[in-house]
Amino acid sequence: MMTQEAAAETILVVDGDVITRTVIAEYLRHCGFRVLEAGTGAEAMQALQHPEFSIDVVLSDVELPGDMSGFDLSHWVRKSMPQVKVLLAGAVERIADTAGDLCEDGPHLAKPYDHRLILDHIKRLRAR
Template sequence: MQEPARDELPGVMVVDADVLVRHVLAEYLRTCGYRVIEAASSDEAQNFLEHGEVDVDVVLVDAQAPGRVGGFGFARWVREKRPGIDVVLAGAPEHAAEQAADLCEEGPHLARPYDPQSVVDRIKRLRAARTRVDEL
């Protein structure tokens, strides 16, 4: 499979209250050619998706993200209201894996600590799977 051109890479929203984690991951994704939007809470992320002029294909959300609905609730909202956006739930505790399974593609969650390349690998698998489904 041929790698997509840098301008064809998906837009990614990183939702994490930890500013260091969020910025490091966002910068890594940008150096890989992704368009990245950062949000510190589920409220901020939901506002971007409801009212902003944003082009988001994948949301990476921390399971413990602050906000009215939190990380799990935001992942659920994205799955229900924006089905064209893939969801990766990061940092879900092991006991929450069953709850996360219906919210995320490619497995229930991305365990912490994770390295930025594992996020890129997950995004590539998600987008490849979506492309195959769209071609059917």
């Protein structure tokens, strides 16, 4: 379990696959994080701009339904909210590698998710 400090952190999980999104969101909640969920880039942007939410980390799939990809969302977050950390995940590692400049460390996560790796990446982002 995480410390009280970690429990105050909010993670936005963005994935068009409701089952994948729900599983990873529940895992992160179990680890002590507050978790919000979005199914599209547009929903994620709404959550990020909502005055009642203070989001610290966005964990997004590279491929999202709708007009906005995870790459587009990451680019928007970096320009609009540079204090928010971004982790991208993709089913094809090569796709994720092409967007390395959009994230603090570049996207490192491959789907299907390894829950321990996600938690490790979030811990490293928080440590910065």
